[in-house]
Amino acid sequence: MLALALILATDRELALPPTLEPALTVASRALFRVEYCSGKSQHNEDEFARRDQRYFRLSWSALQVWGAKAERDIVEEMRLHLRCGAKRRNVEIARFDAAISEAERIFEQAILPMRQGVWIGALRLCRETVARTEPALNIVDNPVLRVTLTSGTRARLATLSEKIMTGRYDSGQIALRVNGVVLSELMVYERIESAVIDLPAPTSNRPDFPALAGPLGEPC
Incomplete structure (x- = not known):
């Protein structure tokens, strides 16, 4: 019985925390929109690069623990016809920042043991x-x-x-x-x-x- 409990516990440990994946998905889609709407502004590109690195660090850390990849869903996003502007871009930046902060919180909670x-x-x-x-x-x-x-x-x-x-x-x-x-x-x-x-x-x-x-x- 103890052996079965240990196996089940370890199997759960191998699974990506269920709330982490949706948070990363929201972040990845918002990040794509931020990139799509960045234009040729160096300031905008720098802002995107910082967020892209933040996303990569977290998704790579999740890969190193659970073997789970949170791929950025570019194919679906490419079907969108975005109307870019400063207001839309700021909305997506805020959406990304909130989602990645939540994903980082979930990750840190999951690795507490x-x-x-x-x-x-x-x-x-x-x-x-x-x-x-x-x-x-x-x-x-x-x-x-x-x-x-x-x-x-x-x-x-x-x-x-x-x-x-x-x-x-x-x-x-x-x-x-x-x-x-x-x-x-x-x-x-x-x-x-x-x-x-x-x-x-x-x-x-x-x-x-x-x-x-x-x-x-x-x-x-």
């Missing part, structure tokens, strides 16, 4: 999900902490990595968090089928291996 422990994307590495840890050398002889996952966690990591690889990207990243801090962004080029993963070696701004391995042995 990740302030404790070790996480790869939305998967927590802990006593119930990790079978073994040991210091090792990777293929280029750099020190790593080698983590062997349980079979159930391996399957969910495979699912997460596949979600990251689905769509227009030919590569992606999974965020490695320790106590809320993103220590590394692990590159993903294909579906991860292995039960063994290598966590980056410690540096001056990362915990040492004992400090990293400790949370892996704690209960979820």
Whole structure:
């Protein structure tokens, strides 16, 4: 029964928070209209660029956690015949700012549990999900902490990595968090089928291996 509860909890963790996607969708459509109505004004282009970067940071962060992409729905928007003007553009800027602020709030709320422990994307590495840890050398002889996952966690990591690889990207990243801090962004080029993963070696701004391995042995 405990194992089933853990699986269901982890499956929920792999899903994009239900209120985040609609907020990002509203933001993406408003952002398109802002871009469409920017014209050739450098000031307008700069305003759009700042908002575009804000949207990209949040959607990329969501990808690194849940493997979910919030694509800007350009095809649908291109069918619109917008009557651009300063008033319309200001309305869309306000709509975008409100939607992206709400999306950022939802994102921060969703990752609150990740302030404790070790996480790869939305998967927590802990006593119930990790079978073994040991210091090792990777293929280029750099020190790593080698983590062997349980079979159930391996399957969910495979699912997460596949979600990251689905769509227009030919590569992606999974965020490695320790106590809320993103220590590394692990590159993903294909579906991860292995039960063994290598966590980056410690540096001056990362915990040492004992400090990293400790949370892996704690209960979820």
